[in-house]
Amino acid sequence: MEERTEISSLGEFGLIDFLTKNFEIQNVSTIESIGDDCAVIDHYGKQTVITTDLLLEGVHFDLMYTPLKHLGYKSIIVNLSDVYAMKAIPTQVTLSLGISNKFSVEALTEFYEGVYAACQRYNVDLVGGDTSMSQKGFVISVTAIGEVAPDKFVKRNTAQKGDLICLSGEVGGAFLGLTLLEREKRIYLENPKIQPDLEGEDYIVGRILKPEARRDIIDFFDKNEITPTAMMDVSDGVSSEVMHICKDSNVGCRIYEDKLPINEKAREAAMKFALDPTVCALDGGEDYELLFTLKQEDYEKITLNEEISVIGYITEIEEGCKLISRGGNLHDIKPQGWNAFNY
C-alpha cells in the first residue's frame, strides 16, 4: 500500500521544514532564506527584477493528467522564463501554496521534488513562501527575483522599424500536447477501461508538462555580445506576444508562415487532430520560448545558433501586423488575447 501521511500531522512549520530541508543556497546574494518574515537579498551594484505568476487548478492545470513533480517544476519554470525574457539571471524564488486536505505529505513532497529540480537546474534559491489551507483546488503562486547589470535589461516596448523578429526553439508543441491530454481525458472519463494512448507523443506531451526556460539563449547573447532590441517570453502564444511587442513599441510587423519553427512531431500531431500547424504555432501558447527583435547588423551573430529562427521583421506602424502565407498572401495577425480567461 502506498504511504499516506496527513498534512495535519506535521503542522504548518513542520511541513515547511520537512519540504524545504534539502534546499541548499546557491547564490551568494541570498543572505537569509526561508524561516523569517522575509528573505534578505543582496544586490550590490546590480538591478533586481521581479515577476510573479499564479497557477490555479482547473484553470492552468488539470491534476488528472499532470504529475505533481512536473507541476512543481513548471511552476518555477514559467517564472524563470519571465526573468530571462528581461535578459536577467534569476536568483531567488518564493512559493506560496493553497492546498486542500485531499493532498498527503507524499503528494506535496512530489510537488516539491519538481520545484527542487527546477531550482537546482537553474541555480535559483527558494527563499520563502506561505502555505495555507485551500477549500477548493490547488493554488500555486510563485514570485521570481533576478539580477541584471544596471540598465542592461531588455523591455518589450523598444523594437524598431527594420529589426529582425526572432524566436528560440519551436512553437505549437505545448498546445498540441494539451489537446492530446484533454482528448485522452475525455475518452477516459467516458470509458475508464480505455487506457490513455500517449505512444510516440513524448515530444508534445513533454512540451506542455515539462517546459524549460531558455537560459541557454541568454548565455549565448552574453557570450556573443548580442543585445536584443526587445524581448518577451511566449506564454500566451506567438501572435499575442508579437502584437504585444508591436503595440508597446508603436510599430507593425511581417511574420513569414514558412519560417515558423514547428517540430515534425508537432506537425504530425496537428494533422491527426485536423488542426492547422500554423494556427497551433501562432496561437498555441505555453511554449516558453523567447521572442525577440534584433538589429539587422546582428544577423550574422545569430546564425551561429541553430536554436534561433528569424521569423519576420518590424515595419512602420501604418503597415499593421501581418502574416505572409506560404502562398505570399497577407493576413492580419489577431491577438488571441486574454488566454488566461479562456482555458
Place this chain on the structure above:
Amino acid sequence: MEERTEISSLGEFGLIDFLTKNFEIQNVSTIESIGDDCAVIDHYGKQTVITTDLLLEGVHFDLMYTPLKHLGYKSIIVNLSDVYAMKAIPTQVTLSLGISNKFSVEALTEFYEGVYAACQRYNVDLVGGDTSMSQKGFVISVTAIGEVAPDKFVKRNTAQKGDLICLSGEVGGAFLGLTLLEREKRIYLENPKIQPDLEGEDYIVGRILKPEARRDIIDFFDKNEITPTAMMDVSDGVSSEVMHICKDSNVGCRIYEDKLPINEKAREAAMKFALDPTVCALDGGEDYELLFTLKQEDYEKITLNEEISVIGYITEIEEGCKLISRGGNLHDIKPQGWNAFNY
C-alpha cells in the same frame, strides 16, 4: 441601478491598464514597473527583503462581510507588516489575482482602490502581477519587497536571555472583530430580515477589516537608535509568535498576563461573548502588531513611546515558555500553531 461592466469587455491587458493607470511611482528604486515580463528594482548599497502571502476566499476572508476596498487594503498591509518585522522599509509590491466571473469591473475597481490607498499611505509601488480566471473563489497573492542597510535587518532567532519582550499597540481586537462578524453572519443567514448589529463595535471590526502595519514603530527605532534583538509581526497570535522566537532563538520566556495590552473595547466585547480576554490576546491573531525583544539597557529609550508595552522577558531554554497569571501562577504557553489550517 448600479453600474456593472463585465470584465471580459476589457480583456486582460485592458483590465490591468484600467486598474493600474492611477498608480504613480513613489520610489526612485522602481526603475521599471507594470507592463513587462518583470519589474526592475535598483537597490545599490542596500539589501533587498522579500515576503509573500496568499489570501484565499473562504479561508482567509469572507466576502459576505468584507468590503472589497478593505480587502485590497489589508492584502497589502499583511505583507508590509512582514517587511517592517525585519526592520526594513517596504518599497514595492506585486499583486496576483484569480477572479471569478461573478466579479464586475466595478467590484475589482473597489478592490484596487484599497490596494492603492495602502500603497499611497505606505509609499510603496505596485510593480507587477498576474491576473487570471478563477473557477472557484477569489485568490489574492501579494509579494512585497523592501530595503534595508546592509546587515541591519532583525531576525527571529536572535533573542537572548534577559532581553525584554515588547509588543506594539494592542492585541486580541482583531479576533473579537472576527467573532462578531461571524456571529452576525450566522444570525443573518438564519433570518435575513435581521440587520447586522455592529453599533459601538467600530474598534474591533476595524481591527479585523482594516489593520495597519507598524511603520511608526520602525521610524521610532530609527530616530532613537534602537535595534531589537529579535522581531516578528503578530499574524497567528502572540503565543504562537512568542513560541516561534523562543524556539528559533533557543531560549524560554515569561509573559505577564497583566501586561498584555488589551483595549477596553476588546475587553467589553470579550465579556459579551463570554470569552477570556487573555486568551483572545494570546491566541487571537491578525493584529499585525510587532513583537520584539530588546536588551535591558534600551528600556529607558522605549518608555518614550506609549505605543510600546513590555510584556515579559527572555529566560534560559530550560525554564520553558510560561505565562505568569494575575494571581502569580505559571501556565505553559501553548502555540496555537497552524492557524491558517484552522479557520
